[in-house]
Amino acid sequence: MATLFSTHPPLAKRLQIILHLAHADMDAITAHIAKGQKTRSRQETSEAGPRIMAQRDDQWLGPFTLLQLQTLEWLRPETRLKIAGRQETFAAQEIPALSYFFEIKDDSVWKIRRMCPACHEWLLPQEYEGLYVWRCAYCGGILAQKGKLPRIFVREEKGFTEKVQRTASLIRKESKLKHPHFNITLETPGRRHCPKCGKAMRHKFYSYAFHVEIDECPECGIIWFDADELEILQCLIEMEAD
Ligand SMILES: [Zn+2]
Numbered sequence: 286m287a288t289l290f291s292t293h294p295p296l297a298k299r300l301q302i303i304l305h306l307a308h309a310d311m312d313a314i315t316a317h318i319a320k321g322q323k324t325r326s327r328q329e330t331s332e333a334g335p336r337i338m339a340q341r342d343d344q345w346l347g348p349f350t351l352l353q354l355q356t357l358e359w360l361r362p363e364t365r366l367k368i369a370g371r372q373e374t375f376a377a378q379e380i381p382a383l384s385y386f387f388e389i390k391d392d393s394v395w396k397i398r399r400m401c402p403a404c405h406e407w408l409l410p411q412e413y414e415g416l417y418v419w420r421c422a423y424c425g426g427i428l429a430q431k432g433k434l435p436r437i438f439v440r441e442e443k444g445f446t447e448k449v450q451r452t453a454s455l456i457r458k459e460s461k462l463k464h465p466h467f468n469i470t471l472e473t474p475g476r477r478h479c480p481k482c483g484k485a486m487r488h489k490f491y492s493y494a495f496h497v498e499i500d501e502c503p504e505c506g507i508i509w510f511d512a513d514e515l516e517i518l519q520c521l522i523e524m525e526a527d
Pocket residue numbers: 401402403404405406421422423424425426
């Protein structure tokens with residue numbers, strides 16, 4: 286336990302920044318600290334981080350990842366936590382990543398509450414190239430305002446996982462074979478609803494050029510990307526630019 290979270294707050298703050306840049310989540314970073322290894326991709330580490338139990342009214346709930354803990358409305362600095370399968374408990378604020386979360390959770394962007402259209406858990410605001418997107422700590426999906434996407438696409442660091450690159454190449458190959466007047470709207474069993482205005486979202490390809498499946502709200506222009514889809518889209522755009 287002590288070795289897992291023995292970093293001090295300034296480092297946690299730096300890690301939080303690195304985390305936003307690297308698109309990794311806190312699990313990957315914690316695994317990195319714990320093992321002293323090179324940080325692996327999100328897919329590889331999503332199950333590898335510490336599984337944390339949280340105490341609420343004398344009941345142990347969970348396990349949760351560090352990101353998932355941040356979606357719990359009842360989580361307080363003094364909430365007791367423990368690693369799943371371990372005995373010793375500690376206060377939430379003893380974990381640098383969480384004490385940093387308690388510091389920033391009153392910032393205005395955290396007051397905007399958005400719920401995941403897929404799993405109905407609270408989304409977490411994350412800074413991404415100087416603007417905010419909302420990410421689901423459970424399914425890995427991302428909510429973003431359409432008009433702001435071009436700024437997200439202009440990013441310097443390229444670090445796509447092999448899986449993202451493979452999927453992007455496949456989509457690219459298939460899109461070249463499509464009829465120029467193909468239907469951009471896709472069939473939608475079980476429609477998703479806009480986390481901002483509640484209207485039914487349209488399941489469609491991102492654009493005629495980039496065939497990544499997204500859900501778009503026709504009312505407020507908000508877009509939902511399932512896990513990896515935003516990165517696949519970024520990868521496709523970079524492929525075209527090369
Ligand atoms: Zn979700």
